[in-house]
Amino acid sequence: MSLRYALLALLRVGPLSGYDLAKQFTQSVGHVWHAPDSQIYPELRKMEGEGLVEAEEQARGERGRRRMYHVTPTGDQAFLDWMASPLEYQRTRDPAHLRAAYLETTTPDAAREFFEGHIRQWQGELVQWEGELTHIEMLSNPMLTRRLEATTDEDVRKRTIAYKRFAYEGLVEHALGEIAWAERGLALVDQLDADAT
């Protein structure tokens, strides 16, 4: 249900084609809310049907076409309403901690591989999120600069940057926490393994 609001957040800055939107998406909000192109196109059509966005079909060369989407006042209001509404949290569904709770059923080596995989996984996320943080600090993210160009109000610009930085800081801390936990996990496997022999 959040996908459409992620899309609205990007489109509110200015009109984009489905293609451009999908590209921008993976480079910004996609780090927080993943969605493949094959989900974005149908969702845009659905939002169009509900009057949240409108598409202007443009010719591209002889036979090519593209649909430029822009947010309607209804869509704008829907986004603002969502922002002001209580957030719906998903129920916890955490495969890594589920598995961790049953590691006694496998070999020490498999347990080590699990924790090493966990570290790799979160290192990967960390790189993405730290990269985004750098882009935010340096104002080198394309969506962010478009967003900042759209306003002259210095306060709004400041808050825009502050909240984006803050959001990614939270994600970075989470990744660091997972990595630290998994490293302690490796130590635990070693210790239990040593005790057993």
Place this chain on the structure above:
Amino acid sequence: MSLRYALLALLRVGPLSGYDLAKQFTQSVGHVWHAPDSQIYPELRKMEGEGLVEAEEQARGERGRRRMYHVTPTGDQAFLDWMASPLEYQRTRDPAHLRAAYLETTTPDAAREFFEGHIRQWQGELVQWEGELTHIEMLSNPMLTRRLEATTDEDVRKRTIAYKRFAYEGLVEHALGEIAWAERGLALVDQLDADAT
């Protein structure tokens, strides 16, 4: 896809009816991998169809019946294979951090309510997980005690407890991290609000 392994983990300890399984589930693995009863019953039927579990239909009074499920050797092996296989991570889809990145689009009060809701949410999780940790320490969790009764090997018992404790410690730390982040968020809102006036 993890649901069936969560179910197998519980059933491996000993036979249970769908009803008992669902109850045990919410009190143990359900804290890590949520699933409603209406998902558990069909999944058991599906697993039965795939030969991972078998059901023994028992009479209960005159007309009542219940299906006692137990794990087959195939199911046992499937669980062990899963434990030794690389874990499939889900793509990040984090509504809270998505919203946090766009808080400049709403009022300071709505931003505060968001962070307060975030704190409430994770306080709730924290209570669950700290409760589980206490049950683990005190050996007062019914599934855990059944699990421990099933083995006499002191090493296995020790590791069983150690990994469960470790898994829940990780969850508790995550919850504490989210709460700390949201508290800093409240301070940020105040600061930006003060700067703006």
Place this chain on the structure above:
DNA sequence: CGGAACATGTAACTCGTTACATGATTAC
């Protein structure tokens, strides 16, 4: 005899995943 707990589901729907399908235009 009435309510709590036991017991097992179905149906409709939304969201997300994976794989596939197709063609146009631009830059070299």
Place this chain on the structure above:
DNA sequence: GTAATCATGTAACGAGTTACATGTTCCG
């Protein structure tokens, strides 16, 4: 001309959510 990139999707499936549906047995 050919490869990269632009551009837009569909189809089938699996997982999860919400609401509903139904009946039994045990305990006081």
